[in-house]
Amino acid sequence: MIFNIKAFDKSSSARAGTMTTAHGDIQTPIFMPVGTQGTVKGVHQHELKDDINADIILGNTYHLYLRPQMPILEKAGGLHKFMNWDRPILTDSGGYQVYSLAGTNKIKEEGVNFKSHIDGSSHFFSPEFSMDVQRVIGADIFMAFDECTPYPCEYNYAKRSMHMTHRWLKRCISHLEKSPTKYGYEQTFMPIVQGSTYTDLRKMSAEFIASTDQAANAIGGLSVGEPAEEMYAMTDVVCQILPKDKPRYLMGVGTPINILENIALGIDMFDCVMPTRNARNGMLFTAYGSINIKNKKWEDDFSPIDEMGISYVDTAYSKAYLRHLFKTKEYLGKQIASIHNLAFYLWLTRQAREHIIAGDFTTWKNKMVIQMNNRL
């Protein structure tokens, strides 16, 4: 993976760059739609490409390991071929499931014992095993196996967990030397900064992560319930330490406003389930604020879903029609809303890129943050 920075913003830490991978270029800042189980829920691959124009999507190691399972993915020739997606893919390592499935799993120094949420069977994920699985999946970018700590998190636990994540990182890196790529193209490995909401831990972790000298770096353990201001404070601290010339990925973030604020702090890559999950639950994001399409007030509003017409669905269908689809629980409603939200997120990061290059990013960002804070 090669990362070229095209422009640095003068009034913030924002940057615009290009990541080049085996499956194509990624223009940063970028939002990456989440496709946990080999599908971005409710959205066709051709819609992701032709309408939404996503440069890269995510997959999830834990979920793909459970289903369809490794032998099938290997026979398919990797996830790209399996799901017919020829652009870049990034996989999460299963580290988030250490957090989201806490209560059914056991964390030890050696690794994590998961109880399958599907059938209750036991599965042991070590850093080494996560690397092996991600080799089989064949993502262009793949993540270190970490522990995503919850919020709030006691200082001592956060510290112990961070050090364990660091030890796991060393194991990931040394295992990768013995675990070559499977499909003949480069896979880029990303280590993850942890440290909860503690500045000293975040600094320590960022320094350690930077010292491993990987091609790109990630920040995890945020957007787990902490106030946005705390999240910004942490990314700020970490971005000042992580190397400037390498991509920075803030995992799991976030709202449109979160994304713009974090771009300003120096983040290049984002992913979040919010645009797709909230879409399925009837919430639309727009440049002028969010919409709960299930609200009665849209009943007879025949104006386009979004006047801006970023996606074709925005002008093809009215708010009243989309509300009708939600009220009648028709699948198409969720699909339309998902396409709209993803198209909007991708538009937002593309706009950010253009304004960074044009040199007026901060002015634009501040205007957008106020605008998008509305409830329509």
Added chain:
RNA sequence: GGAAAUGUUGAGCAAUUGGUUGGCUCACCUGACUGUAAAUCAGGUCUGUAAAAAGCAUGUAGGUUCAAAUCCUACCAUUUCCA
């Protein structure tokens, strides 16, 4: 004209057949959702209140009883059957 059955919230049902329903499902209204165990979850929908307190409610009007959605009487409405 006669006989029988049934009346509980916007809808559909339930309430140990005399012992606290303002219970359940749907519908409706509102909110939540951040590296996806989520096409999910939560709250509200008699009056009243910011929220409570409190009050009124099981077709209508009476009655029996410590106590009635439940038992009795009359009336009203609906449905079915017989003429």
